[in-house]
Amino acid sequence: MRPVRLLTLLTLLPLSAAAEEGKPASPPPAAKTARTRPIVLGPDDKPAYGEAPASIFQRQENIPHGKLEILEYASKTVGTNRRLKVYTPPGYAQDRRYPVLYLLHGIGGDEGEWQRFAKVDALLDNLIAAGKARPMIVVMPNGRARPDDRATGDIYSAAPAFANFERDLLDDVIPAVERHYGVDARPEQRALAGLSMGGGQTFNFGLSHLGTFAWIGGFSAAPNTKPPATLLPEPAKAKPQLKLLWVSCGNRDGLLGISQGLHAYLKEKEVPHIWHVDGNGHDPAHWRSALYWFSQQLFR
Numbered sequence: 001m002r003p004v005r006l007l008t009l010l011t012l013l014p015l016s017a018a019a020e021e022g023k024p025a026s027p028p029p030a031a032k033t034a035r036t037r038p039i040v041l042g043p044d045d046k047p048a049y050g051e052a053p054a055s056i057f058q059r060q061e062n063i064p065h066g067k068l069e070i071l072e073y074a075s076k077t078v079g080t081n082r083r084l085k086v087y088t089p090p091g092y093a094q095d096r097r098y099p100v101l102y103l104l105h106g107i108g109g110d111e112g113e114w115q116r117f118a119k120v121d122a123l124l125d126n127l128i129a130a131g132k133a134r135p136m137i138v139v140m141p142n143g144r145a146r147p148d149d150r151a152t153g154d155i156y157s158a159a160p161a162f163a164n165f166e167r168d169l170l171d172d173v174i175p176a177v178e179r180h181y182g183v184d185a186r187p188e189q190r191a192l193a194g195l196s197m198g199g200g201q202t203f204n205f206g207l208s209h210l211g212t213f214a215w216i217g218g219f220s221a222a223p224n225t226k227p228p229a230t231l232l233p234e235p236a237k238a239k240p241q242l243k244l245l246w247v248s249c250g251n252r253d254g255l256l257g258i259s260q261g262l263h264a265y266l267k268e269k270e271v272p273h274i275w276h277v278d279g280n281g282h283d284p285a286h287w288r289s290a291l292y293w294f295s296q297q298l299f300r
């Protein structure tokens with residue numbers, strides 16, 4: 001037990017303090033803070049849904065398929081041309097108006113992360129073919145808003161670039177998407193969701209811009225999440241603007257406390273929301289399942 005507890009203490013230190021202790025500033029993946037915080041489950045912390053079936057993430061040949069493509073856009077925020085991944089649904093036509101889900105990655109991810117582990121195109125194709133999801137565009141940007149936006153070096157040092165993405169998303173990404181695609185630009189046709197660091201971005205940016213996003217989903221939100229009362233200082237005003245507020249996390253995720261804190265605040269302020277705590281850790285199984293259930297509820 002003793003070495004494990006020592007490791008826990010070290011990984012709870014701020015990175016600078018860890019460096020002073022002679023430890024590397026970048027914790028190795030196995031010692032990630034995400035897995036080492038104490039977890040205390042409360043009576044509310046239960047699954048609202050089951051696990052997504054594995055087959056839903058597999059491409060079926062006998063149904064219509066959407067397309068995945070890369071859109072390059074000029075970012076005034078970053079001062080570079082940046083890339084995002086876009087899913088357009090089966091039968092997409094430029095002259096129609098589609099709702100859009102903006103889907104954000106985690107601290108070690110990039111614009112390809114969601115597709116790599118959740119096969120977003122296959123998932124949406126399958127849900128749409130079954131009549132379980134509305135045809136929608138899914139935009140997967142790179143949330144590290146800085147000139148070198150690759151997940152290299154000390155991935156934790158990119159936190160300021162993840163915060164900077166707020167302006168890139170609002171001023172550059174959304175306008176570029178709405179110029180290039182047939183988009184219904186009303187807030188009730190725009191959703192924002194993300195995992196971990198992207199879950200924190202989702203709550204930080206989405207809840208402060210409810211006139212832009214009416215559907216909000218944070219999966220395993222990370223420590224970049226602002227305190228609940230900062231996120232929603234006026235809960236009564238937010239309520240009528242929200243179509244869906246989804247908060248979920250795995251019950252083996254060391255970051256659960258962040259989502260629990262938000263759920264407790266929302267419950268106290270009587271802000272309707274979905275609170276889904278499944279049996280996963282800080283891992284793709286949770287994120288896949290969350291996207292599976294969240295995407296079926298969008299734009300209804």
Ligand code: FER
Nearest residue numbers: 033034106107196197222223
């Ligand atoms: C941290 C632990 C985890 C943190 C960020 C994360 C910025 C993000 C994890 C992820 O995106 O998977 O202390 O601080």
